[in-house]
Amino acid sequence: SHALTQPPSVSVAPGETARIPCGGDNIGSRSVHWYQQKPGQAPVLVISYDSDRPSGIPERFSGSNSGNTAALTISRVEAGDEADYFCQVWDATSDHSRVFGGGTKLTVL
Amino acid sequence: QVQLQESGPGLVKPSETLSLTCSVSANSISSGGYYWNWIRRPPGKGLEWIGYVAYTGHTNYSPSLESRVSISEDTSKIQFSLSLTSVTAADTAMYYCARGRYTYGSLDFDSWGQGILVTVSS
Numbered sequence: 001s002h003a004l005t006q007p008p009s010v011s012v013a014p015g016e017t018a019r020i021p022c023g024g025d026n027i028g029s030r031s032v033h034w035y036q037q038k039p040g041q042a043p044v045l046v047i048s049y050d051s052d053r054p055s056g057i058p059e060r061f062s063g064s065n066s067g068n069t070a071a072l073t074i075s076r077v078e079a080g081d082e083a084d085y086f087c088q089v090w091d092a093t094s095d096h097s098r099v100f101g102g103g104t105k106l107t108v109l
Numbered sequence: 110q111v112q113l114q115e116s117g118p119g120l121v122k123p124s125e126t127l128s129l130t131c132s133v134s135a136n137s138i139s140s141g142g143y144y145w146n147w148i149r150r151p152p153g154k155g156l157e158w159i160g161y162v163a164y165t166g167h168t169n170y171s172p173s174l175e176s177r178v179s180i181s182e183d184t185s186k187i188q189f190s191l192s193l194t195s196v197t198a199a200d201t202a203m204y205y206c207a208r209g210r211y212t213y214g215s216l217d218f219d220s221w222g223q224g225i226l227v228t229v230s231s
Contacts, residue, residue, distance in 0.1 A: 026124035031215035035156075042205055042221040043156065049212075056220065086156050099158035099171075 002027060004087055004101035011107045020051045020104045022087030023085040030089045032070040034063060039081040044084075047072060074106070111135050113206050113222035114163045121200075121229050127193040131206030131222060139164050144209035146218060147180060147191045149202040157202075161209055162189050196229045203227075 005023040012018040017073040022032060034047040045054050047063035050070065060075045074081055118127035131145070138145055147159040160170035162180045170178050179192040193200060203226050207218040 021231070031213065031217075033215075033217040035218070037150075037156075041208075042223050043218070044218060044221070048217045049215065084155075088156075088217070090214075100156040103155040103161050 003098050004089065006085075006087060006101040006104045008102070009050050009105045011105060011108045011109055012074075014076055014077055014079060018077050018081070018106055020072045020074075020085050020087075020106065022071070022072070022101050023068055024089070027068055027070050027089065028066045030033065030091055032065050033088045034072045035079075035086045035088065036083045037086065043086065069092045077106075077108055079108050082106055110157060111208055111220050113208065113220060115180055115204060115206050115222045115224060115225040117227070119226055119228060121196055122231050123197055123229055124195055126229055127191070127196050127200060127229075129191045129204055129206075129225060129227070130188050131190070133188065133208075135187060137184060138182055138187055139166070139187060141194075141222060142211070145189045146207045146209050147204065148207055148218070148221075149204045150224075151199070151202040159191065159193075163211075184221070200228050201227065201229045213225050 031049045035043040036046045037043040037108040039044050046057050048060050051063040062073045064071050084105050086103045112134040114132045121127045140217045144161045146161040150156050160180050162168050162182045168180055177194045182189045203224045205224045206222045208220040209216045209218050
């Protein structure tokens with residue numbers, strides 16, 4: 001299996017753009033999904049299959065995936081975006097011991 | 110939108126078995142092509158996938174837990190369950206059940222329960 005690497009924290013001012021990377025060996029060849037988890041709440045799927053936004057997710061959320069890095073981008077960041085964000089892959093050929101990245105805490109300054 | 114709800118004891122003694130149930134607001138968990146998962150998050154740590162039972166009844170578990178975990182379905186009650194044996198303090202976590210969609214060779218989790226905190230302590 002391949003580990004997914006995320007920075008522990010990212011900080012951004014309100015109104016700015018936050019980019020949260022997820023690194024992995026040739027991750028661009030796999031589909032990446034992203035989850036937002038606020039304190040005391042269950043995770044919410046915000047991006048699936050690299051760049052698809054589920055119904056109800058604001059257009060400010062977007063995703064990309066190429067080479068060894070996938071990324072979640074949040075434009076015009078709001079205070080309500082402060083949360084933990086996790087990337088996730090499912091590799092049918094792996095043993096599924098590394099499904100989620102370690103998570104990134106997004107702090108809105 | 111499907112709804113999921115975890116239930117079970119919030120306190121389990123070391124070496125005993127953790128048992129949780131997830132109730133699903135769906136006509137059946139054996140139709141629709143979905144995968145029914147358990148995922149946990151220990152305090153101060155990240156998400157960890159535990160395993161799933163598929164709509165076919167097939168199960169798949171994380172290698173790190175495979176020797177201690179079992180996930181089963183109860184189609185008559187539209188529920189699925191988690192059993193984790195020989196628990197230790199390291200199994201203390203918020204446990205979530207989640208619906209998985211398997212498309213184009215990948216699995217994502219589009220609906221989650223609110224979670225249940227399970228503490229392992231004597």
